[in-house]
Amino acid sequence: MFESVGECRSESRPPPHRTKVFGYTATELRDRYGSTSGMRWIEVDGRRMAIHLTSVPSGRRVPVLKAMLTTACERDCRYCIFYAGRDFQRITFKPEELARTYHDIHRAGLVDGLFLSSGIFAGGTNTQNHMLDMAEILRHKLRYRGYLHLKIMPGAERGQVLQAMQLADRVSVNLEAPNSKRLACLAPTKDFSNELLRPLRWIEEIRREAPPKQGWGGRWPSSTTQFVVGAAGESDLEILTTVAQLNQSFSLSRAYFEAFTPVQGTPLENHPAEDPLRQHRLYQASYLLRDYGFDLEDLPFTIERHLPIHIDPKLAYAQTTLSETPVEINRAEREKLLRVPGIGPRGAEAIIHSRQHGSLRQLSDLRKIGVLAERAAPYITLNGKRPPQQLTLL
Ligand code: SF4
Numbered sequence: 001m002f003e004s005v006g007e008c009r010s011e012s013r014p015p016p017h018r019t020k021v022f023g024y025t026a027t028e029l030r031d032r033y034g035s036t037s038g039m040r041w042i043e044v045d046g047r048r049m050a051i052h053l054t055s056v057p058s059g060r061r062v063p064v065l066k067a068m069l070t071t072a073c074e075r076d077c078r079y080c081i082f083y084a085g086r087d088f089q090r091i092t093f094k095p096e097e098l099a100r101t102y103h104d105i106h107r108a109g110l111v112d113g114l115f116l117s118s119g120i121f122a123g124g125t126n127t128q129n130h131m132l133d134m135a136e137i138l139r140h141k142l143r144y145r146g147y148l149h150l151k152i153m154p155g156a157e158r159g160q161v162l163q164a165m166q167l168a169d170r171v172s173v174n175l176e177a178p179n180s181k182r183l184a185c186l187a188p189t190k191d192f193s194n195e196l197l198r199p200l201r202w203i204e205e206i207r208r209e210a211p212p213k214q215g216w217g218g219r220w221p222s223s224t225t226q227f228v229v230g231a232a233g234e235s236d237l238e239i240l241t242t243v244a245q246l247n248q249s250f251s252l253s254r255a256y257f258e259a260f261t262p263v264q265g266t267p268l269e270n271h272p273a274e275d276p277l278r279q280h281r282l283y284q285a286s287y288l289l290r291d292y293g294f295d296l297e298d299l300p301f302t303i304e305r306h307l308p309i310h311i312d313p314k315l316a317y318a319q320t321t322l323s324e325t326p327v328e329i330n331r332a333e334r335e336k337l338l339r340v341p342g343i344g345p346r347g348a349e350a351i352i353h354s355r356q357h358g359s360l361r362q363l364s365d366l367r368k369i370g371v372l373a374e375r376a377a378p379y380i381t382l383n384g385k386r387p388p389q390q391l392t393l394l
Helices: 026-033 095-107 124-141 158-165 180-186 192-209 236-250 276-291 313-321 345-355 363-368 373-379
Strands: 008-010 040-044 047-055 061-068 090-092 113-117 147-151 170-172 222-229 254-259
Touching: 047 113, 061 095, 061 147, 095 113, 095 124, 113 124, 124 147, 124 158, 158 170, 158 192, 180 192, 192 222, 192 236, 222 236, 222 276, 236 254, 236 276, 254 276, 276 313, 313 373, 363 373
Parallel strands: 008 090, 061 113, 113 147, 147 170, 170 222, 222 254
Antiparallel strands: 040 047, 047 061
């Protein structure tokens, strides 16, 4: 049972019946909360849980319930809605209660997956134990086979990380900041190296050292992290340097970026919100590092070590690098094709495949195979000739 302390309000009523969620049958629940498309909140009896459309490791986008085992937290992350000193009513689930609630919501057809996180309560190890209890109940008692993403708590032990990897399709450790100096501005009681980087290292070690058949469904889960952007004075270069290192050393599947928004009642409530466009540029740059063969040196950082905010980083790279030395579509290797705006990994494959059946002569040939031909036009040649120039979109 998840103990309740301090501001945490323990729920005393018994777990819902198998066929009901908070007293609603599956049909009543579906009628009440509608279809499974889009993102929305479920709020029943004062408990609020978000449903997001999320890309799962298979590539499918599915509605995933984001649930907290408890919104009580003993840590003082200065940006966080669950900041220990913030005055609001905390909610705590017992592991079995949340497992059964989620299972019923899933059976009602409202969600296809669960992302389980938690505030930290009586230490990261203790909190992780409760999360693992919940995941065990879901997997082994309720025989849930669907998507499960488990957060690794700061302070979790190696054995707990292994156990999480034997239950989940994805695990994550949120770094929040690119290095210890920046983290100290955001979360003074979190230890960057020991509590956050170390579990990410363990995840990779376990994947390398133990056979995948030990993982859930016969494979090891993917791993992700998240950064809060714009609250610690960090540069884009700092963030992307860390992302590049994580990609390389820890086989990170994906980094998430969250533009900072001030939360009332936290120490950063008067700190300005970050421009969401910066978050978007960081995503674009991280995909270039992960999927397009770009190195940090290829990215167009400004003198302030940020990405230019008003232009796609790939387009900025092409304008300075490819305008005078365009890429010959009928001869370039995949790596070079991927440098061209409008050509992604699928487009590059399609070009290489098409070339086996004859040369690509005009922009319409590129359009037919899914390339954004107008976007690519200023930076390519087709059999040595520059195609007609079109308006370049940012
Ligand atoms: S540990 Fe997590 S839940 Fe707790 S204050 Fe920090 S970010 Fe928020």
